[in-house]
Amino acid sequence: MTELTALRRATDAEILLPGDAGYEEVRSVYAGAGDPAVIVRPSTPEQVAEALGLAREHGLPVSVRSGGHGANSFPNPGGLVIDMAAFDTVEVRGDGTVRVGTAATWGEVADALAPHGLVITSGDTREVGVGGIALGGGVGWLVRSVGLTVDVLEAVELVTVDGRCITASAASEPELFWALRGGGGNFGVATHFTFRPASLPAVVGGRIEVGFDDLAATLRAWRDAMRLAPDELSVTFLALPALPSGAPRTAQLLVCYAGDDEEAGRAAIAPLLELPGVTGSQIARRPYGELVASAAAPPPVPVVGGEGFADFDDEVVDAFASAVADYAGPAVASARYLGGAFSRIDPEATAFAIREAEVLLFRVAFLPPGTPPELAEAAEESWRPVRARTTGSYGNFVEASDPAHLARIYPPATLERLRAVKRAFDPENLLARNHNIV
Numbered sequence: 001m002t003e004l005t006a007l008r009r010a011t012d013a014e015i016l017l018p019g020d021a022g023y024e025e026v027r028s029v030y031a032g033a034g035d036p037a038v039i040v041r042p043s044t045p046e047q048v049a050e051a052l053g054l055a056r057e058h059g060l061p062v063s064v065r066s067g068g069h070g071a072n073s074f075p076n077p078g079g080l081v082i083d084m085a086a087f088d089t090v091e092v093r094g095d096g097t098v099r100v101g102t103a104a105t106w107g108e109v110a111d112a113l114a115p116h117g118l119v120i121t122s123g124d125t126r127e128v129g130v131g132g133i134a135l136g137g138g139v140g141w142l143v144r145s146v147g148l149t150v151d152v153l154e155a156v157e158l159v160t161v162d163g164r165c166i167t168a169s170a171a172s173e174p175e176l177f178w179a180l181r182g183g184g185g186n187f188g189v190a191t192h193f194t195f196r197p198a199s200l201p202a203v204v205g206g207r208i209e210v211g212f213d214d215l216a217a218t219l220r221a222w223r224d225a226m227r228l229a230p231d232e233l234s235v236t237f238l239a240l241p242a243l244p245s246g247a248p249r250t251a252q253l254l255v256c257y258a259g260d261d262e263e264a265g266r267a268a269i270a271p272l273l274e275l276p277g278v279t280g281s282q283i284a285r286r287p288y289g290e291l292v293a294s295a296a297a298p299p300p301v302p303v304v305g306g307e308g309f310a311d312f313d314d315e316v317v318d319a320f321a322s323a324v325a326d327y328a329g330p331a332v333a334s335a336r337y338l339g340g341a342f343s344r345i346d347p348e349a350t351a352f353a354i355r356e357a358e359v360l361l362f363r364v365a366f367l368p369p370g371t372p373p374e375l376a377e378a379a380e381e382s383w384r385p386v387r388a389r390t391t392g393s394y395g396n397f398v399e400a401s402d403p404a405h406l407a408r409i410y411p412p413a414t415l416e417r418l419r420a421v422k423r424a425f426d427p428e429n430l431l432a433r434n435h436n437i438v
Contacts, residue, residue, distance in 0.1 A: 100195065
């Protein structure tokens with residue numbers, strides 16, 4: 001501990017050690033609690049560089065905390081956590097771009113852009129931080145109309161493991177810029193992002209309530225409707241957990257038409273209101289930020305997760321419907337329809353290379369304290385038929401750090417290209433607490 005205490009003299013950044021006020025709050029992230037030996041809280045890029053230097057000097061593994069909301073906790077026992085909470089500004093620039101700190105939340109971004117009639121495609125909920133989404137992909141409410149968050153990213157300011165403060169863009173360090181758009185935090189510590197926002201004063205959206213009586217039939221009809229839908233319409237099917245009261249389970253279609261013409265939006269949404277099983281709807285013209293604020297994040301308890309990209313043929317529909325309807329424990333499941341702007345990007349343009357899938361499927365089964373082991377096993381078993389029919393994974397939805405996941409997140413050519421960038425910018429793999437590219 002004497003050695004760790006000496007760290008305080010090596011940097012002007014705030015240092016937290018076990019037992020210090022604030023340590024307990026910062027050591028924890030959404031997906032679980034960590035047990036780092038030291039937490040460094042920089043407020044400048046130079047202090048980030050100092051933190052990386054301390055980690056190298058003392059042989060401490062490094063993890064980076066931006067919003068603290070990742071599905072993957074990547075525990076770092078005995079290591080050094082760089083808490084980026086001070087990097088939370090949102091700046092609308094005169095050239096039409098937006099510069100955002102890595103620890104800002106997407107709710108804060110939406111609030112800052114609303115007076116300007118601008119939006120950046122983002123995660124689904126207010127609380128999610130910018131950094132993880134911006135480096136991992138960014139599948140959200142505008143995925144069909146605008147694409148991924150990485151698709152509107154124009155530059156990344158980051159600190160390399162050897163202490164350099166650089167900017168990666170199409171014009172400067174283009175190969176690193178390619179890798180950062182989907183490759184996660186493998187190559188440096190991002191401090192700020194520059195985005196090209198879309199002009200969107202309002203959207204038409206909300207939710208459509210759906211019953212569980214014949215889930216497969218509803219999902220097939222929804223798929224067929226989305227195959228004919230305009231790119232402005234993004235929709236996610238969301239199955240809600242059973243209520244303690246024993247009331248029938250329900251589901252929702254979360255709807256966003258990217259346009260402020262309410263008549264056009266309602267016309268695009270109208271076929272969804274005719275789907276079998278629809279029981280009600282709440283659709284209106286509203287600010288984009290209102291949709292982001294309306295989506296609740298799942299509770300931070302242990303989970304068994306499942307996810308994957310797929311073509312939504314009848315076999316996949318039936319497997320997904322069975323996994324959702326037949327599992328007896330508390331769970332949330334979603335099917336996000338893709339296509340549109342998401343699929344028009346060349347798979348080689350960014351490190352997020354899975355661009356041809358029709359849907360992104362996701363399910364988390366919650367395991368609160370006292371959950372019987374057989375229920376966790378049942379959660380794994382119920383998702384297995386779905387997983388067997390998926391063709392890849394979205395890294396931000398993969399909660400485990402098993403290296404085998406890399407082959408599902410990245411196609412072979414993409415992974416080899418990422419490894420070359422990793423060798424160039426982090427040859428000693430200092431940044432290993434992630435979906436580690438080695």
